[in-house]
Amino acid sequence: MMAVETRRHFLKTTGVLSIGFSLLGVSCLQRTEKEGGNTFPFHPVDDSQINAWLQVLSDGRVKILSGKMELGQGIKTAIVQVAAEELNTSMHLIDIHIAETDVTPNEGYTVGSMSIETSAMAVRNAAASAREILVRMAAERFIVPENSLTLKDLIITGDNVRISIGDLLEGKQVQGKVTTPATILAKTERKIVGQPVPRKDIENMVVGKQHFIHDLRFEGMVHARIIRPPSYTAELLSMDNTDYSANGLLKLVWIGNFLGVISEEEYQAIHLARAIGKVANWKVGDALPTGQGMEEHILSLPSEPDPAVEKGLGKNGINGANIIHEASYFKPYLMHAANGPSCSLAIFQNGKLTIWSHSQGIHPLRSAISQLVEIPESDIHIIGVPGSACYGHNGADDVAAEAALLAINYPGRHVRLQWMREEEHGWEPYGTAMRMALKAGVDQKGKIQGWDFNLWSDVHGTRPFGSAENLLPARYLGKGYQRPVNGFKGGAPRNAEPYYEIQNMRMQTHFFKGPLRRSALRALGAYANVFAIESFMDELALKAGIKPMEFRTNHLKDPRAIRCLERLEDKINKIQKGDHEGLGHAFARYKNSSSYCAVAVWVLVDRKSGAIHLKKMWAVVDSGEIINPDGLKNQIEGGMIQSASWALKEEVKFDQKHIISLDWITYPILRYNEIPEIEVELIEQSDQPPLGAGEASQGPATAAIVNAIYDATQVRIRQLPIQRQLLLA
Structure with missing residues (x-):
């Protein structure tokens, strides 16, 4: 049985409205008031106040509150690092409590690789603001200059001054709004942030303690x-x-x-x-469509085009190009x-x-x-x-x-x-199937002079968003709820505009209503769009007679992007490929505004069976300021492995009635013994803002795999998952 406390005892012992286990404790499970009672609050948290993010417990320890959910991305560890840095305090003196209505701030959904960029930075500002207020309070109390006092391990000291923040507050909380602090210790001291602090909750999973x-x-x-x-x-x-x-x-x-x-x-x-x-x-009930491929079915459906995004001459810039090339790519429904x-x-x-x-x-x-x-x-x-x-x-x-x-x-x-x-x-709601059609023209100097990208996709998000109709049981209650039709359209064209410098460009999204339930899956449309763009860039480079890496850097102006590709090239330029082996690479900046990620893959293809062996994968990543390099590497590695599984194996299949991919045999995923050696290099940019990275490697990893397969076999893969019969050809 999970231990619980009565609210009366809880308030007597802590003086605040929630409690969380220490980050270094035994579990991610959280305690709250006696469940099912009449006394839990309904007071939306005012996240403009410091005490919405940071509270001082009765024993003088600090508790951090975050509305984000721990999904395995290590956000609890990273947030505690951020708070500990700004409070100049050891991490073991800080607890964290996440995701509880009327206790933690309402931060909406934990999505889009935004937890560090939003929640952790909100906690950083709150903790730094609290530090400044606490030192100011102590200075006023002891009538000494603020700059003569130091806060360390939740104790303020100076000449003839020593007081814990608990005693200073006398049972109250830090009052005031979260402001832009005068000093961010992560930028000046940087003792805890930037260190590879391991996630203690991993131990709980391994030994079977309560966690999930x-x-x-x-x-x-x-x-x-x-x-x-x-x-x-x-x-x-x-x-x-x-x-x-x-x-x-x-x-x-x-x-x-x-x-x-x-x-x-x-x-x-x-x-x-x-x-x-x-x-x-x-x-x-209604039958699901069978008898034709999903890509053909998508094209047969009515579609609603979004307004085109155009630059320069748009697709007309292709006219008169020295080389004109076009290709289409497909990604199936994924679980x-x-x-x-x-x-x-x-x-x-x-x-x-x-x-x-x-x-x-x-x-x-x-x-x-x-x-x-x-x-x-x-x-x-x-x-x-x-x-x-x-x-x-x-x-x-x-x-x-x-x-x-x-x-x-x-x-x-x-x-x-x-x-x-x-x-x-x-x-479950799946990641939607998508089709991407590209056409481009390259001039005599090897520069892309025109680019046209057409994308077919269902919506990528039908989360509840406060709407009952987006919950599965709603459609079965006989209350008039229907299958969700609308959703988050913005996820479909994510990364559909290439990050490369292209003078004339046109991009258009065509939305269809597909046969299967769908919603947000890691990276949303960016996965398929980057797979298509980076495969196409390789194809254009080969037609232009230019090395694919050089072709990419020739179309980049952002020095951070170029640096990622150059460092990646340094890692692979001495690889000696054997028979039926290939090297491929790809690059993207997630959402064109978040982490930079360049990926290379070394594959061996069995010419008899068509089996693909991933020998090694590399990634070079620029995520701006790094909070926890261990956690960041875990995110990139996990994304690369998941991407490889999508590329090589995964596809939702169905008959006229329903889904038939109902187990790990009919929906295979990458096994542990198929995971290659992975090497991730992080480029530290502590003077820059931190950038989300949890979804940065999916698109580049799959594109690098198909480019490596081409290098090994001269067979171009444009449909996922990769079919062995294509390689046998």
Whole structure:
């Protein structure tokens, strides 16, 4: 059972509204007030105030608050480093509490590689502002100059002065607004920031301590499972009248086309769901498109073009070019494929609903669930707990909404709902399929004189955003909710405008409504767009008779981009390739405004089987100021591995009824023994702002792989995943 405290004891002992375990403690799980009670607050946090981000506990330690979710990116470690630096304080004296409604700031979603750029920098300013205020308070109290005092390890000292910040505040909090501090110690002292501090939560995972939401247990907790329809649009016609109470059924929750079972034991819930699912009578609904390739299907769908982005003569700049080349590229539907299926816990008691969720945005999720269950937001409390792997919008919000529905229909006890593997694979929102068509002209000097890029994509984000219709169970409740149509369009053209210097350019996005559920997947449209652009740049370079690396640098003016490519070339220019081996590389600046990333790949292709062996991958990355180089490298390496898996293996497949990629056999991913040696070099730019990096390497890694395959085989890959029969040709 997870330990909890009463709010009365909690307030007596801390004097503040939340508590978090130390970063160096045993778990990422967080304590909060007694769940399901009547006393949890509904006071939106004013994030302009210092005490929204930083609070002093009764023992004089400091607690940092962040609305961002820990997704495995190490944000908790990095944020504590930032705070410790500005407070000139050892990290073990700082706790951190993340993602809890009415306790932490509402920072929306943890998306877009923005956690360091936004949340960590907000904490930096709050901690530095607090340091200045605390020193000023001590100076006024002891009537000494501010510059004679030093704050270190939460104690202020000077000539005949020594006082802890807890004693200085006398049980109160630091009052004042977050301002632009006069001094940022990370820029002047830099003792903690920039150091490779390891994530202590990794140890908890390895030894099996409580960490993930899947580990949560409460006394008296019951278990649930959902009975899924056979298709997206299926309709429940009838159920039999069998009494399943002898099989452990506590309650069958039946609302419209929504079916869920609740039992004492998880094993019972699994078998009940399967048994009842067999006797449920469904009308299957609309058929999914089969019989043609997905790329051809995309082109057959009606599409809505966005206004074109043009520069110079647009696509007319291609006219009269010495070399004119065109090609199209395709990326299929991809899964998040989280290692741990989505999970949530909820309890409804005394009119209050408490939910534990690994959603990437607990505040917008609360708004959406409030609409769905018709309970005021003031009566809903959501506590963020890490899930087992996911970058993007998977089933976390959906399972939380389902757990809420079940808990409301079975009040007074904690209801735990975990999806099965086939549910996670079959019902999550996928990264959409995309098609990219490029045409360009190169002049006699080897410069691109005209560029035309057309992109076909569904929307890339249908997160709840406070809207109930974007939650999976909404469409089955019989309340008129329909399948989400709209979504975040801005994700589709991400990185579709090349970062290269091209005088005449045109780019246009064509939006279609695809057959599968879709939402945000790591890097959104940038993955496919960079794959297409960087493959095309290689093709143009070869047609122009120029080395691909040189061709890229000839079209760059940004010295930081050029430096990344030059350092990458230094790493690979002495590689001695064997038979059937190839080297390829690629470059992108994520979102054209975030981290710079140049990637190289060394491959061996088996000419008999077509099997691709990744021998080594390199990356050179410029993310501006580096907070934690260990965490940054982990992000880049993880992105490269995931990208390789997408490129080589992954594709969502379906029949007329529903998804058929329902396990690790029908949806294979890269295995541990297939992961190559990876070398990442970081270019430190401590005088520059930090840049998000979690999604920087996906596009360049896949492009580098296909370029390396061409170097080894002279076969150009333009459709993903890479098909062995293409290589056998």
